[in-house]
Amino acid sequence: MSASLWITATPTTPNGELHVGHLAGPYVAADVLRRFLKADGLPVRLTGGLADHESAVELCALGQGRKAAEVADGYGEAITVDWRRAGVEFDQLVRPNQDKGYRAFVTSLFRRLHADGVLVPRTRLLPYCGPCERALYGKYVKGGCPSCGAQADGNLCQTCARPNDCGDLLAPVCVLCGTPAVLRQCRRLYLPLEAHRKELTDFWDSVAMPPRLAAFRDGLLHDGLPDVAVSHPAQWGIEVPVEGFADQRIAPAVEEVASYLLSTGPESGPESGLKGGPDNGPESGPENGEESARGPLQFFGIDRAVLHLAVLPTLVAAYGGPLPTGFQVNEYYRLDGRKLSTTRRHAVWALDVLTDAGSDTLRRHVLSDRPEGRPAEFELDGLDRTRDHLHTSWNQWLSRLFAALREDCAGVTPEEAPGGTGWDLLAERLDFSARELRSSYGVSGFAPRRAVALLDEVVRLADDFHLVNAPERDRAAGRSAYRAALAAELAVACALTAWAWPVMPEGAGRLAAALGVTAGGPVTSAALAAPAPGVRLVPPTGPVFGF
Structure with a gap:
């Protein structure tokens, strides 16, 4: 295989x-x-x-x-x-x-x-709540992070992402009842990461990581790799299959x-x-x-x-x-x-x-x-702006295109090959966009924010192209050039069924159905091809992208 x-x-x-x-x-x-x-x-x-x-x-x-x-x-x-x-x-x-x-x-x-000695027993302090009669770990306890001082849950700080051992939290409190926790000795199983420093540093040297993660790694190495608890006194979870820890969970x-x-x-x-x-x-x-x-x-x-x-x-x-x-x-x-x-x-x-x-x-x-x-920061107003953008940019361009094809081409793909004023330059720019999209979607250059910006630029260029060529419709000598421009826009629309598929698969699928093509093709310049002449188009009754 x-x-x-x-x-x-x-x-x-x-x-x-x-x-x-x-x-x-x-x-x-x-x-x-x-x-x-x-x-x-x-x-x-x-x-x-x-x-x-x-x-x-x-x-x-x-x-x-x-x-x-x-x-x-x-x-x-x-x-x-x-x-x-x-x-x-x-x-x-x-x-x-x-x-x-x-x-x-x-x-x-x-x-x-x-059995291989990777997990070992340690006796450490663990918070305990008397009123709840419960050992406190994970989400059951909160306190000050021993690394940064911010309020943290047991085992992990959501602010600095550093681990803790629950017992080293500052002023630990039971989340269930709010009672300050007392510390008790508890024998649990641990993964001592420091014992694996050489293997970890060899691994870290072999794999690329973003600077934020590299800085986090360097902090761990500087402070000493922690022991991480791998069992807890609890009732929810899978029982620890090791003698002496039957009351604990993995x-x-x-x-x-x-x-x-x-x-x-x-x-x-x-x-x-x-x-x-x-x-x-x-x-x-x-x-x-x-x-x-x-x-x-x-x-x-x-x-x-x-x-x-x-x-x-x-x-x-x-x-x-x-x-x-x-x-x-x-x-x-x-x-x-x-x-x-x-x-x-x-x-x-x-x-x-x-x-x-x-x-x-x-x-x-x-x-x-x-x-x-x-x-x-997530803002509902921002989400509304995204929806409005899809409507006023993407969907309005497609609505104008399908309306023009219905009125001037009887709702089928024109006989003319893609063309029109500025088409050669637009095709060159779209070829560049396809290459940039491949880079932004690919593993080594993965940048989805860049991909979204590129897709918006493609739609803006296509809409501008439509408006530039629209006056040809009113010239008797320009009708053929106008239909060629519509064919060019159809080529862009077909390209979006592939280029936009990773970001907005639902809309790309609707557009593909309207054009009679298959959505989700390779993100390449080859996708920039109009349906064959005479193919009947089936414009969607509602918005193509979003709703």
Whole structure:
């Protein structure tokens, strides 16, 4: 089986619906790259999953008076539906509570890593709430970040992205009841990253990373790589299969590594990755089947940096799986100056935006405002401006074009070849745009914000071309030149069914249906070709892009 290009988008936690911050971060961008590569005819896969066993899921369930499994399954289904409505197409999606064999594989992986000495016991202080009679970790506890001082959750600071051990939080407080936590000694299992410094630095030297991530890495190296807890005293999650830790559950970070390993190839999955149950040995893992040996390009938010930069590579290398080959990292998407958060219900929900504005508007908006290198602020007025732009620019040009074809060409493609005043220069500029789009969509130069700007420029040039050539219609000697100009505009419209497909697949599909062509072709200058003369066009009854 030939190796395929692999893209991963970090799993999301099903403690609520999908919000626009999720889409502005890894998911739409990863789908854009997948669509571009797939249109080129390359074997490409986009994999993702859900983090069903995060503490935020159980915390949500307690607040709603429900079982954690019901919350994970219910919101998990809503999230997958919203992904589809937003045009995000996964080739494989790991769902822990539903995938047969998943728990067995996680258990086997954990047992193996412990047996190999990768995971070791440590006794450390852990916050405890007396009134709730609960050990506090993850979303159950908040306090000051020991690295930057900002308010942080247990295990991770959302401000500086540094990990913590819960017990080193400043003034820890129980999230459930607000009681200041007391610290108790607790023996848990840990991944000591410092013991793997050499392997990690060798890996980091071999893979390119954006400056933001490189700076984060340098900070970790300077301060000393931390020990990361991989088990917690809890009731929600997968039981630790190690003697002496029966009352603990496997940390979600290890489960994300398991999801990664279960996605290492086209035929991978819980059933193919682990065929004999939890007692299978090392030879049963997914690295021995007919899967891709090439690691993925990973899309994730900066708050997941420790997992993707250090924890995952360490555990994957210990298992013998393929290491990541690159990183696409986004910053935070904010609302009213604060990071969007499902747990705090501080969000604009994807379903609401998709229902009101459609996937084209939402995808174009979050890509044009993608938080690359800096946080971005979501504004409903900005979304309205995006919708208005699609209407007054893209859709109005297409409406004028289809109206002209109906009135002057009986609704069919003209006999004339593409031409008109300025066509040669326009074709030259569009050829340049196609090459720039390929660069902006491609792996090495991936820049979706640039791609959106290029697409807008293509439409503006086509609209200007239409207006320049419109007077030819009123000249008896100019009718043929006018129809040639319409044929040229049809060529541009056909090109957009390919060029705009990665960004706005719904509208590109509508346009392709109207023109009688197939959407999603390669992003090349060859797409700049009008339908054959005499082909009857079927203009859509509503807006082409957005609604």
